[in-house]
Amino acid sequence: MESKVMSIGVVCELTGLTERQIRYYEERKLIFPERTKGGNRRYSFEDVKIIQEIHQKMQEGFNTFELKELNKTKKQRCTPIFR
Amino acid sequence: MESKVMSIGVVCELTGLTERQIRYYEERKLIFPERTKGGNRRYSFEDVKIIQEIHQKMQEGFNTFELKELNKTKKQRCTPIFR
DNA sequence: CGTGTAAGGAATTCTGACACG
């Protein structure tokens, strides 16, 4: 399920993180929730998974900038094959 | 996914129904959303599916009482084998 | 850098009731 259906409160429950942490990951461009017409965030289960991975990596010592770099190289690993 | 994560607003979007209709199905004991500590309803994707089936049946002429009966017989069809 | 918090406001949801039919 990739549909963005969860409010931030539900994501907090599922991940055990605070709203502050989850919004910060978004500020650092690590996650991209949708918005309702009123401006409320909506997350998917995929987002929840990513958030947990981010938190895991940060506990291992990575900072948000490094995690963004990791995402880039992850994407690159998939494309060079065709070059 | 059976986890109850969606607010009623999201369910409205997914089903095209109104909050009034969805709450009424609950009043008639056809769906059973969870509640947050604050009292807000939380629905699962399974609930959404059931809601759509209910609406479908009602457009075919069934009323909520009959739909409740249908659910009973549906459950009964699965158990008599062991009697 | 990553997170906590108090502040004020806005979006969302809740219940019980009246209405129509």
Place this chain on the structure above:
DNA sequence: CGTGTAAGGAATTCTGACACG
């Protein structure tokens, strides 16, 4: 019976800022 609606309140979420370090 099934649904619309206005009413008032409560829960939820939002942003921008200050703080610590």
